[in-house]
Amino acid sequence: MKPRSLMFTLFGDYVQYYGGEIWIGSLIKLMGEFGISESSVRGATLRMVQQELFQVRKMGLNSYYRLTDKGKRRIEDGVKKVYTITPHKWDGYWRILTYSMPEEKRELRNQVRKELVWTGFGMISNSTWVSPNPLERQTLEMIKTYQLEAYTMLFSASTVMSHSDSEVVKRGWDFEAIANEYVPFIQKYREKFAELQARIWDNSLTDRDCFIERTELVHEYRKFLFLDPLFPSELLPGDWTGNTARELFRSVHQIVSVGAVRYFESVIEQAPGHEVVGDREHAINPFVEM
Structure with missing residues (x-):
């Protein structure tokens, strides 16, 4: 790591x-x-x-x-993506971001591209990025953070006149490649799930073990946030492997969460005079419905 x-x-x-x-x-x-x-x-x-x-x-x-x-901002967006339980329903709108930056802003342009991929946008043509997700707040915050007001325009549209919605998706994302990336994760954590269940039965799973397993699980799952735009269900392929991976992630997470949080609580030390009562309930179960 x-x-x-x-x-x-x-x-x-x-x-x-x-x-x-x-x-x-x-x-x-x-x-x-x-x-x-x-x-x-x-x-x-x-x-x-x-x-x-x-x-x-x-x-x-x-x-x-x-x-x-x-x-x-980075943490909140990432946590929301990791712990969303089910795909959200599409409101029918595409969010469209266009930009034009001078060559001397090349480094900034590359950084913006990384941010857009992380946020869930796909590039459908040069300097034109789209997403069906409600990303207005995050995108406007990004524009403000990087002072891009002079270089960008953000639109929304309910109809694409020249292409179908599925064709827009194909232009911006390679879902077959993303599905293949999920396969090793699914294989690994199916085996890990059975192993952890057995260790619970024989009382060999310590709080420290739980902390390591949960942290590694989240760390590995987080990488998909740079690949999978977490589309609404209407735009996902049938039998989407991302759904299988998400369900498996949640199942393994539930096994180790209580012990992981206990171990964290045993290690963390607050500053003198700054005692904090932790929100253990949400630390153990941070999953949210969309």
Whole structure:
């Protein structure tokens, strides 16, 4: 696991439910469970501060980290995608973003493309991106964050005159390739589900084991957020493997969640005078209906 990516997983899955702040010592211990060294953790947190994703609060010799508004936006969008139970119903509208940036803005243009893919847009022609998902808020926030008002236009339309909805989907996304990416995950976690059930029966599944299993599960599932746009059911292929993967993800998650949260609670230390009562219920079961 890369330190930065693991930090996003830990903040989205645990820290946000316990005051949103964590002592660097607790973070070092938690990330050490995945073979990440103390120096790597400290280096990654420094870079996150420099990139304005983390802010640090010093108390004596101790450092406590929390997400900035920019970091929170990434976490909130990611958590919502990971823990959505069922595909949402399509409202019939396409969201259409166009942009035109000068060549000296090439790096910014590449960053915007990454953000659009992460958000769930697909490119149907040069500098024209679409999505059937209700992404107006996230897109407008992205435009504001990167100061793109002079370079972008955001539309919505209920009718595409020249192409059918299915043809638009084919232009912007390769669902066959996405389905193939899900196959190894499904195979692995079908076996893992049976293994974890057996370990519950023989009492060999510790809280630490649960923390490692849940964190690795979420970490692996998160990669699909960069591939699968999480379309409404009306636009998905029949027998969509993404639905199978989501159901399996939820089943495995439910087995290990209670123990994982208990282990996290045993490690995290709050700043003196900043005691926080964690939202254990939502930490254990963060799933939401669309």
